[in-house]
Amino acid sequence: MSTSFSVRPSLFTAVRGISIEWILQPLARQSGVKRKASVRIAEQGWQVMYYSFVWATGLYLWKNSNYWFDFSAIWDEWPARPMSGLMKWYLLVELAFLIQSIFIIHVEERRKDHYQMFAHHVITSTLLTSAYIYGFYNVSNVRSILLTTTPQSAKILKYLHYQNACNVGFGIFMSTWFITRHVLYNMLCWNIYKNVPARMAFGTYQYGEMTSTNPYPDAFMYLFAPFFNLENPVCMNPTIKFIFLAFLVSIQLLSVVWFTMIVRVAYTTITTGAAEDSRSDEEDEAEVDPEATANGTVRLAAKDGVNPTPVAVDTAPGLDRRRSNGSTSVRARGRGRVPFDQSDRKALLGRIGCEKPT
Numbered sequence: 001m002s003t004s005f006s007v008r009p010s011l012f013t014a015v016r017g018i019s020i021e022w023i024l025q026p027l028a029r030q031s032g033v034k035r036k037a038s039v040r041i042a043e044q045g046w047q048v049m050y051y052s053f054v055w056a057t058g059l060y061l062w063k064n065s066n067y068w069f070d071f072s073a074i075w076d077e078w079p080a081r082p083m084s085g086l087m088k089w090y091l092l093v094e095l096a097f098l099i100q101s102i103f104i105i106h107v108e109e110r111r112k113d114h115y116q117m118f119a120h121h122v123i124t125s126t127l128l129t130s131a132y133i134y135g136f137y138n139v140s141n142v143r144s145i146l147l148t149t150t151p152q153s154a155k156i157l158k159y160l161h162y163q164n165a166c167n168v169g170f171g172i173f174m175s176t177w178f179i180t181r182h183v184l185y186n187m188l189c190w191n192i193y194k195n196v197p198a199r200m201a202f203g204t205y206q207y208g209e210m211t212s213t214n215p216y217p218d219a220f221m222y223l224f225a226p227f228f229n230l231e232n233p234v235c236m237n238p239t240i241k242f243i244f245l246a247f248l249v250s251i252q253l254l255s256v257v258w259f260t261m262i263v264r265v266a267y268t269t270i271t272t273g274a275a276e277d278s279r280s281d282e283e284d285e286a287e288v289d290p291e292a293t294a295n296g297t298v299r300l301a302a303k304d305g306v307n308p309t310p311v312a313v314d315t316a317p318g319l320d321r322r323r324s325n326g327s328t329s330v331r332a333r334g335r336g337r338v339p340f341d342q343s344d345r346k347a348l349l350g351r352i353g354c355e356k357p358t
Contacts, residue, residue: 012100019046031160041159043108044152050097055148057090061141071191074138075200079234080208083137091132091140098125113258120254127247133226134234136244142188143248146180147255149173151262167269174262181255189248196241206233 024042033041067073102121105114131140154169204212204222215237216222223240225232 048152058145079205146185149177
């Protein structure tokens with residue numbers, strides 16, 4: 001196996017930051033959306049860029065393999081564990097992205113499915129690492145392609161106010177999700193259950209050859225021997241089979257949870273004509289335009305990208321107006337106090353997310 005490639009999660013963090021701050025967010029701002037919406041568009045755009053690239057690479061590897069739409073052939077080359085440089089780079093890129101995503105979901109605004117997404121990243125990272133060590137590259141390749149379906153493109157159209165295009169895009173996404181994640185993916189899991197050990201005999205292997213028909217050379221350490229040294233014997237037995245299968249099925253269960261959310265969005269789209277992501281941020285904070293307070297008004301935007309509406313400070317929802325020594329201040333109920341003093345403009349903008357505090 002080639003060892004000339006190295007991919008670090010920190011590299012992904014740097015590339016992500018540069019793409020969002022210097023490329024995607026400025027482009028979004030040029031389209032006329034508000035700052036918060038531009039941040040969301042940039043975050044979704046980064047994922048579109050990554051998933052499009054990694055999906056195309058994975059599809060190329062799958063298309064030029066001996067297991068192209070033949071799940072049984074996935075096991076034919078094991079345990080020789082041959083791996084090209086491109087396959088190794090592809091798997092390491094995915095692993096680095098997943099590890100980086102575990103950190104990123106705690107930095108971005110928290111979504112309603114935060115814990116499901118966190119569990120998904122941890123499970124998938126563990127599965128991909130173990131599959132890499134055990135040489136299950138082909139399964140990792142197919143699994144990645146089938147699970148790459150994401151709604152980011154439809155979300156971007158929503159933030160840009162192309163509602164009809166968003167609805168069409170969401171319909172395509174929903175259909176693709178069901179076929180790949182709940183039909184083809186289940187076929188892959190069933191193939192693992194059925195064809196192991198029919199196509200991959202249980203036993204102990206080393207250097208691509210079976211050295212013993214005993215799949216349990218010791219009580220416990222055989223599970224971790226390949227992690228310490230890739231030259232150590234690799235075992236295949238019912239325990240290992242069902243451990244990997246359990247990880248794959250747990251991802252399917254998370255996909256079922258998400259699909260119920262997708263169905264709710266589809267129902268909302270049919271009844272109201274607007275697709276709204278049920279996994280949106282837990283709280284959409286109001287955007288306040290401090291420049292309007294001089295005229296006694298506040299601009300509020302309840303949703304990303306919606307044009308703000310001037311509201312009198314005295315009647316602004318969720319805000320209390322107080323006068324002291326001729327100055328005006330505004331208190332946001334339920335979110336802490338936010339002074340509307342122009343001398344504290346930097347702190348105000350930092351509080352409401354319109355500008356980074358200095």
